[in-house]
Every structure is written in C-alpha cells, then in structure tokens.
Amino acid sequence: MKIIYRLLNLSSRWMVLFFMLIAGITAAQVNPYQYTINKVANGTKGAVSSAHPLASEVGLSILKKGGNAFDASIATQFALAVVYPGAGNIGGGGFLVAYTNMGKAISIDYREKAPGSASRDMYLDKDGNPLLNLSQNGHLASGVPGTVAGLYASHKYGKLPFAALVQPAIELAYKGFSITAAEARSLNGSKAAFIKYNTMTPAFVKANPWKAGDTLVQKDLAATLTRIRDNGMKGFYEGETARLVVEEMKRGGGKISLDDLKNYSAAERVPIIFDYKGHTVIGMPMPSSGGLLMQQMMKMIEDRDIASMGFHSPEAVQLMIEVERRAYADRAEYMGDQDFVKVPVKRLSSEGYLKERMNDFVPGKATPSDVVKPGRANPESDETTHLSVADQYGNVVSVTTTLNGGYGSKTVVGGAGFLLNNEMDDFSVKPGVPNMFGAVGKEANAIAPGKRMLSSMTPTVVLKNKKPWLVVGTPGGTTIPTSVFQTLVNIIDFKQTSTDAVNNPKFHHQWLPDQVMVENDFPKTVQSSLEKMGYAITNRGQIGRTEVIKLEWKGKKLFSIESVADKRGDDHASAY
C-alpha cells in the first residue's frame, strides 16, 4: 500500500485507502502489462464490452465488487481515457442510454458545448471561405468538455463511491500500461500533429517510434484524475484543472474560459423510444441525431419484409441504402440542439411522414440525392468509442463517447495531460460545407455560444418482452447510425448471432455525398448489382467498431449474458 501511496502522490491518502478497502479495488486484478483480447465472453452476472481490454476488465472488476452497470460504465470510461487516448476521454463528451431494473429508460447528454465567445462564422475567412483546419485541429477546434459532468450525472444511478471508480484509471495513468500494436501505429501516425498542435510536449511524443508492448505513462493525467477523484466535478471544472485548460487556451489561441467550464452541465433527456416488430428500441435524442435516424430508418423498412429478401441480397441492401439516404437528408436540414432550435421530431418520426418519404422509392433503381430533398416537415406546432455494460441486477448501460477525430484536436492540456476534443467541427461551419465526415448541415446546426453540436452517436438499448435484450453502439462519425441500424436488422430480421451481426461487412449512405461507402470485404457481386442500379460505390477500409451485449431471461430471471466485441479493433468483451 505504501508503494501505491508514493506512486499516486495522494493529497487525501486516508480517504483513498478507505475507498479502496470498501471497493476492494487494486490494480492487481487487471495486469496492465500483460493482457489478451477476447472477442466473445459469456456469463450470467455481468458484462462489459469496450474498445480496450484493460478498460473492459476494469469495468468487469467493478461489477464483481458489487458495483452496478452505471458504476462499471463510469470506471470503464475513466480507464478508456487512459488506455485508449485516441477516443476515450475526459476532454470530450458523450451520451448514455440506459434501462434500469426499475423499468426506467434514461438518457444523459454530456455533449460538448460551444464556448461562450464562439460565433456563427468563426471558421470563415473574410471572404466567407471555410477554415476547416481551425474547426478540426488545435485549440480553436475544442468545445467545452462534457465527459466528467456526464460521468458525475450518471453516478446518481451508481452504488459505489465515485472515487473508487476513478481509482483504477489513476493507477493505469501513473504506473503506465503496455500499448497494443494498433495504438503504437496510431501514436506514431499522429506524432507530427502532436508536435504541431501542442505548446508543451505531451506524453504521446517520444524520440523513437512506439512499438507494441511499450509502456505509456501519463503522470499529468494521473494528477488530473486524482483531482477529479478527490474533488468530483470541481476537480475538473474548477481549480487547478480549469486553470490549466484556460492557460492552454491562452497559449494556443483557443476560446474555452473559466466561466465556460464552471457553467457546463450535463442534461438528462427524455430518450427516443419506438417499437420495431414488437421490440422496444431506446435511443439518444437531440443533440444526437442517432436515435431519431434509427427510428426513421427502422420504421421505413418495418413493413417491407426485409428478411425474405435475404441478408446482403441486392434488394435488401438497396432498400437500406435508400432509407439511409432519406433519413440523412432530414438530418442535414432539421437536426440540431433542441435547446436552441426547434427540431420537428414528432413529424419526422410520424408514420404518415415516413410512408410518404418512401413514395419515390423504386426497387432496383437508385433515387439520386438531388431528387431526395429533405422531407417537408413544417415546425411542429415544431474517433469515438462505445461501451456496452450489463449487471446482475438487470441494469444495462450503453455509452458512446468521443473526442471526435482520432486524438481530437491533438492538443493536450499542458500540465493536465488530457486531450481536448475537436467537436466544433460537428457544427455546420457554413451551410452546405461538409465537415470531416462529409456531413452537411444548415441553420439548425449553426454555431452559437453554449449550443451543442449535432452528433450521430447512437448508444442504443433494445427490450424484448419488456426486458433488456440488446445493448449496442459504435464509433464511426456519420456511419454510426447506419452501423447500429444494420446490426439490429442483422439480429432481428436476419436472425444472425451477435458476432456475425457485428462483424459482417457494413455499407453506408448519408444522402450527400451521393455515394455508397462499403467496407473492403463487402461482397463484390452485391457491389456490381448495386452499380447496375445506378449507385456510385466507394471503398472505405472499416466501418465502425460495434459492441453488443445480449441478455437472455427466463421469466424475470437473468439467464445468460453474451458480450461481443468488434473484430475491427482491439475491442474486448468481458463477462462473468
């Protein structure tokens, strides 16, 4: 214990000892220098699936100590901020969708906000040309981080002390952990950007290239996490951490102020809930487009018996492409932060509207995007990462969290050791100008002080017979809703195992650009059938990294839990 004291440089050592004893949490349960990757794990009591083995195992250790799914999701996210710095974060934001054992559907919005001094045209030059380098890299690209507030807000539903949930991440940051080959490649690939966009050299930069098995130590990050552990929200949004963020902003010409940080709050929202073939789908509402897009896409195919067309048949794929196209056209026109703009959610999700949307669908023929304008919806009288968690008590939690691009803005807060997001690029910097995911938007998603940028993140829970059945989500920018859509259709309609549903090749259409993106292993025969129908196809290496947890119930009793991690990355499934 003495060693841990010295290593942690603790300010309130007795408190920590107390928490560690209560929770029985020590680093020994997860060996950070030696770990393997599991793609499938089965259990009866709890499961975590996330982008990194150490993070999933930290989450599982919390479940084993009697923590619930909320506790585990918090600890997993803190751990991801250390072991998966490309997307795991405390300098970004995210969304949580959950279903509790009391039968309550929850969604928590901890999306970043535009700083108070942000303005509509801040990324345009004097001639009105977009300056995308500024919305995508460096200090000006960052929104006010929401993650710590979100984790704090979700802790309302947890059982263990908050400090105990931060502790494993502190240890991973302070003592270091072995990086994977993928992380080494990724850090090496970003070295020039880390040098360019930082005012102080971050822990991610070293003289020789990183290689698999190297130890990444992040002492500044450990100190920041320690302040969060000891002071909660204030450990991040006020005091030393806030001071370091603002100093960093001053050095690099960013906009986040002490007031922006102090005033940030997460928001509990009313989730989007809809029925699909007798299943209840629970999704994230604005400012994520994810839940509404899912509802639109699933409802547009619901009465068309896609199962009889066959998995990856040209007919089924074409139908899904066309509903994707139509939903994304609405995204570009109408969707944004409902605290600032009126989004006609009711109309956009109504059965009549969605039927009408499919009136010009022609089987076997592409409908060009310049024909598919956004639907008429008059105002109604209006590198990301996902984790899925289930516990023995019957709670399930689905969280997608992000810095936006890989390593966000690439800027690490000097002395505080964490990366800031480049989420400002998710706003529409100018009507019709594509962001880094090629997505266009208009007034609904224009920049305004304190506004949240539109997201595509789609943490989702599906209930069957009123019991949690699937916990799903993925990263992938604008491809997120289409990946979750396809994963659910694969399971529900094509009766695939979770593993197949996750790993089968994905495709994506987002209205503009008018092209279908397919993964490299997407069947060539289907591709040429689609080309004959008039689709332009482009290859895209990989789409998403989907994590699925599936629960089976015998009456009211939890019978089995299957945890599945995507083959596409270091993603790791754990269960017990």
Ligand code: DON
């Ligand atoms: O909120 C969004 O939609 C994006 N910032 C998500 C970014 C993302 O998924 C990047 N990862 N591949």
